[in-house]
Amino acid sequence: MTPPPGWYRDPHAPHLERWWDGTAWTEHRRAPEAAGPVPPSPDGVSGRAKAVALTTAGAVLVAAIVTGAVFLGGDDDPRTRTGPTATGSAPAPQTSSPPPSSSEPPADDPGVVEDPLNGITFPLLDGWVRPENVAEDDVVMTTDGTYDCPGEGSVCRHGLVISRTVTGADETSPELLAKEDVSEAADEAFHEDTIGRRPYGGLESHQVVKAGPVAVAGRAGYLVRWRVTTAEGPGGYVQSLVFPSSVGTESPVLVRYVFDAGEDGPPLADMDRITEGIRSVTGAGSGGVGSSIGPAD
Template sequence: MTPPPGWYPDPSAPSVQRWWDGTGWTEHRQPPAEAPIPAPVPVPVPGGDGSGRRARLVALTLAGVVLVASIVTGVVVLGGGDGTTDPKARDSTSGEPSSSGASPHENTPSPSATSEPAADDPAVVVDELNGITLPLLDGWVRPKFTTDDSMVMSTDGTYDCPGDSGVCRHGAVMSRTVTANDEKSPRVLALKDIEDAADDWYDRDSIDRRPFNGITSHQRVKAGQVAVAGRTGYYVRWRVKTELGPGGYVQSLAFPSSVGTESMVIVRYVFDAGSDGPPLADMDRITKGIRSVNDADTGGGVGQSMEPLPTP
């Protein structure tokens, strides 16, 4: 028996709640909701007024809650640690940001970690981990369920992948923190990430499916410096052709975060080509609208607050 997906007390930190996806713990946590004080369990009194049945119902409900909590704890203990192992996760010294190893296409959904709306602006997506907000343009939504917890937004709706089984999205934007190395050059990071960004979406995903039967060719169509939230960044954009489907456009954008230790951040964009894909200009609109979570008025966009990039 395994408990259903839901928020449960974190075994490693009982003061917070953690998301159980039905098979293991994810990294999603939230403050615990204030639990109401349970009403006393009534003692059944013969008399045919139904109080005995109500008492048994309350007792069975409380017993079920205790059973679910016990099963969750038992699975964690038997699985070792917090159960968040991922044999497909990539963390090399080649300069690419660490990937969650989850398929960018739908399989077993889990809640997204970085797609919460701003409290005072529903048209903005907040990525607290990387210290940025991104504009939510028309035609884009916060993904409620996704196998890639770095996805911050996607186009609305899905379609059947033309290759291997599964459903695909016409567009998505993901953000990651670079943790695999100490590289600080946005240009170097963007150039090293772009191939992985294309492969992960259009060639072969992390669970070895080929949603478009693989990439047949690619061409660099754009690259250069860009200011992101007042910081100097660099982006690379490819046009990718696939064996099945119209192919698409992939962009890797690298820039330093303005919060915490100012770690380098990679934002990936994947847009299907053709009439069903999102407007290519949305890549520039989203980039220009990225802001620091600490300063909503921080400037961004091409040509603002530029600084020379070091030669790699």
């Protein structure tokens, strides 16, 4: 059973209360407040009767949550931590209108990866994980696992998604920036790494398979996608996506996608699914300039 909307103890900040909209945590928090007198109900029910009803409802809610947690699994199951639990504080009497429910995924949602410097989140699709032991800079997610590179190098990954902010460039057009970056993205991913090795034997040719405007997190962006052929291995795909940030100075955000083209590579449709799932972080601060790159040559 899903708990009703209300203020509950924040599972990530127990000294605060957080608004649960009935389906997900929002970014609204407050310090715990002592429960005051229950206000008279507009339907004529006495304050004492309303308090009894609230107490009874709270007991039923706690029992339902405890039962649900038993069926969902132990503490290692992330589903038991997505909503208010039996250890949270009881809902406080509502003395004012609740804050509006946010349509954006909460930053602690296990199904998303946050890039706080650029004020965006990415959906974490099946087969993708948060980066661990990754040499590349600014990686926000990778496919799960590694394999021996077909050419020089130690290990390769079937997929990477990288998020950066473009700074130090006079050009701000998402279309021009994306077209300038895709060549560099292909070279870095499939031609030669930062220490001079060629994990795929070098880049031999490319073909533009997709290019055009796209809406990203409510902003007008542009993407360019290449299919690349390498000397060794099945080759792959690179995509450069650029759109203005919705926070701070609105500097252009660059998202690079690097996919292997072999049968073990991620579905090419994941590029579109990840792009469509990019969202602005609710309540983002005045940032927006994350790891920066210089102007493309």
